[in-house]
Amino acid sequence: MTTTKQKLDAFLFRKLVNFLYPKYIRPRYGYSTYYRILKKYAFYQKILKINNSVKWPVDKTSVVVCPENITKGYMCDPGDNIGNYIQASNGIVFGNNVELGPGVKIISSNHNFEDFSKIIKSKPIVIGDNVWIGANSVVLPGIKIGNNVIVGAGSIVVKDLPSNSVAVGNPCKVISEKKEHVKTSDIEFNQKVK
Numbered sequence: 001m002t003t004t005k006q007k008l009d010a011f012l013f014r015k016l017v018n019f020l021y022p023k024y025i026r027p028r029y030g031y032s033t034y035y036r037i038l039k040k041y042a043f044y045q046k047i048l049k050i051n052n053s054v055k056w057p058v059d060k061t062s063v064v065v066c067p068e069n070i071t072k073g074y075m076c077d078p079g080d081n082i083g084n085y086i087q088a089s090n091g092i093v094f095g096n097n098v099e100l101g102p103g104v105k106i107i108s109s110n111h112n113f114e115d116f117s118k119i120i121k122s123k124p125i126v127i128g129d130n131v132w133i134g135a136n137s138v139v140l141p142g143i144k145i146g147n148n149v150i151v152g153a154g155s156i157v158v159k160d161l162p163s164n165s166v167a168v169g170n171p172c173k174v175i176s177e178k179k180e181h182v183k184t185s186d187i188e189f190n191q192k193v194k
Contacts, residue, residue, distance in 0.1 A: 002029045009033045010190075018191045020046060023055040025074035028188045041080070051079065058084075065089065069108075073098070073129065074193050078106070090141060091124030097181075098127055101135035101153060108141050128163065130181040137172075148181045 006029045013034030017024060020042055026032070041057035044050045051058040054067045058079035064070075069088040072078065073096035078086045082102045086092065089109040100106075108125050112118040122142040127133075131145055134153035145151070146163030155172040165174045 006030070006033070009035055013038060014190055021056050023072065024057055024077060025189050025191060025193055027075070028190045054079065056080070062086070070094065074189060089119055090122050093124055093126045095127060095129035095131065095147065097130045099132045101133060101137070103136040104133050105138045107138065110141055148178055150178060
């Protein structure tokens with residue numbers, strides 16, 4: 001049920017949020033107020049120019065490198081949590097409904113072992129739909145994480161992870177299967193979903 005306060009917030013601030021963050025696609029009501037999005041992110045990104053080139057909200061303590069090499073779905077804002085480091089030199093593909101805990105590092109390229117000034121080319125990282133990566137986890141270059149996966153806190157993902165799994169550890173290993181993701185209802189988004 002949508003309250004008058006939520007409708008007023010959407011009426012006053014939603015268009016500004018959509019203008020400032022054209023790739024911010026979240027539920028229109030119930031996720032966060034648009035005023036809160038502006039207060040928490042816009043000053044640092046748009047005025048102080050911290051992660052200014054990123055087209056979605058990014059926390060002032062996070063870093064997003066090469067955002068132009070990131071493809072993302074809806075309900076996914078890489079770097080919006082505290083202390084995230086997202087390095088997309090070789091590309092990263094995020095699915096829909098991907099959440100990153102605080103301190104998560106996603107690193108798409110490594111340095112050449114003989115010449116540290118050069119980057120080793122690799123496949124992009126691919127993260128499927130309905131994925132939750134726990135706090136202080138690290139995802140390394142070329143990794144593919146399937147759909148409906150939970151990566152436990154502090155994990156180091158060095159191998160691909162299959163869909164419908166829970167994985168933890170260093171190195172990260174599958175410890176159990178996960179039931180299919182259940183979509184609870186149709187969601188009205190703050191802007192059109194392509």
